[in-house]
Amino acid sequence: MPSAIVTGAANGIGRATAERLAADGFAVAGLDIEPVELPGVRGMHCDMSELESFAAIVESVERELGPVEALANVAGIAVNETLADLTIAGYRRQLAVSLDGPIFLARAVGLRMAARGRGRIVNVTSVHAHHSEAAALAYGASKAGLEAATRVMAIELGPRGVLVNDVAPGFTNTRMSISEDGTNELDTEWFADVYQRYGKLPLRRAAEPPEIAATIAYLLSPANTYVTGTSVLVDGGLTATF
Numbered sequence: 558m559p560s561a562i563v564t565g566a567a568n569g570i571g572r573a574t575a576e577r578l579a580a581d582g583f584a585v586a587g588l589d590i591e592p593v594e595l596p597g598v599r600g601m602h603c604d605m606s607e608l609e610s611f612a613a614i615v616e617s618v619e620r621e622l623g624p625v626e627a628l629a630n631v632a633g634i635a636v637n638e639t640l641a642d643l644t645i646a647g648y649r650r651q652l653a654v655s656l657d658g659p660i661f662l663a664r665a666v667g668l669r670m671a672a673r674g675r676g677r678i679v680n681v682t683s684v685h686a687h688h689s690e691a692a693a694l695a696y697g698a699s700k701a702g703l704e705a706a707t708r709v710m711a712i713e714l715g716p717r718g719v720l721v722n723d724v725a726p727g728f729t730n731t732r733m734s735i736s737e738d739g740t741n742e743l744d745t746e747w748f749a750d751v752y753q754r755y756g757k758l759p760l761r762r763a764a765e766p767p768e769i770a771a772t773i774a775y776l777l778s779p780a781n782t783y784v785t786g787t788s789v790l791v792d793g794g795l796t797a798t799f
């Protein structure tokens with residue numbers, strides 16, 4: 558049985574991806590800073606900002622579950638600071654977790670895959686890689702950076718049998734849409750007006766995590782033989798409108 562690593566597997570899109578890959582026949586290691594409680598998924602503690610820990614974690618996944626053939630870099634945070642309020646700590650934390658971590662984990666796993674001549678990697682970015690809003694400077698920078706890094710990985714690892722892509726979700730129903738004051742942006746008048754009534758969001762609803770996981774799972778599956786170095790939007794048509 559091939560094995561897979563999914564980061565951010567305790568919640569939201571990562572959890573749905575771990576469940577989906579387990580159902581698709583992978584032996585799945587679910588990495589997170591929170592406990593991963595999913596039947597059929599081996600939970601492991603991993604802080605994406607601790608780059609030096611990755612070699613030992615990947616080593617232990619391969620010892621327990623076998624060679625990793627699929628990596629889904631899903632873990633992420635959203636630091637919402639405006640330009641005026643931007644803190645060095647917030648900015649660095651955002652980039653550490655959402656840019657540095659995925660790059661160095663993909664490097665640790667990707668080089669092993671390349672040595673064996675097979676593997677697939679998906680980095681989860683966001684519509685924020687190309688479209689922006691206030692108070693999302695560090696978040697957008699991390700996602701645009703990860704999209705660029707994805708292309709370079711695809712170019713360098715492609716000749717050695719490793720396919721690398723990113724999946725860019727739009728609005729998705731997870732706890733990430735809940736702000737610090739407890740408001741869920743998907744339940745606001747603004748969301749109902751602009752995205753649903755006015756129709757800025759053609760499908761008129763946020764995605765559920767399994768709908769994002771389905772695209773990630775396809776790109777990580779043996780059925781994907783020729784998609785690499787690209788970004789796949791799963792946004793309900795959001796960025797088709799202006």
Ligand SMILES: NC(=O)c1ccc[n+]([C@@H]2O[C@H](COP(=O)([O-])OP(=O)(O)OC[C@H]3O[C@@H](n4cnc5c(N)ncnc54)[C@H](O)[C@@H]3O)[C@@H](O)[C@H]2O)c1
Pocket residue numbers: 564565566567568569570571588589590591603604605606631632633634654681682683684725726727728729730731732733734
């Ligand atoms: N929800 C959305 O609307 C949306 C839209 C576009 C992109 N995304 C991206 O999807 C990914 C998953 O987000 P989600 O919506 O499922 O959010 P979520 O908060 O439900 O899940 C994120 C997971 O990442 C884990 N995590 C956070 N910091 C970590 C760290 N330092 N080390 C290891 N794990 C850590 C959390 O514990 C959590 O389990 C993120 O990269 C996010 O940027 C989400």
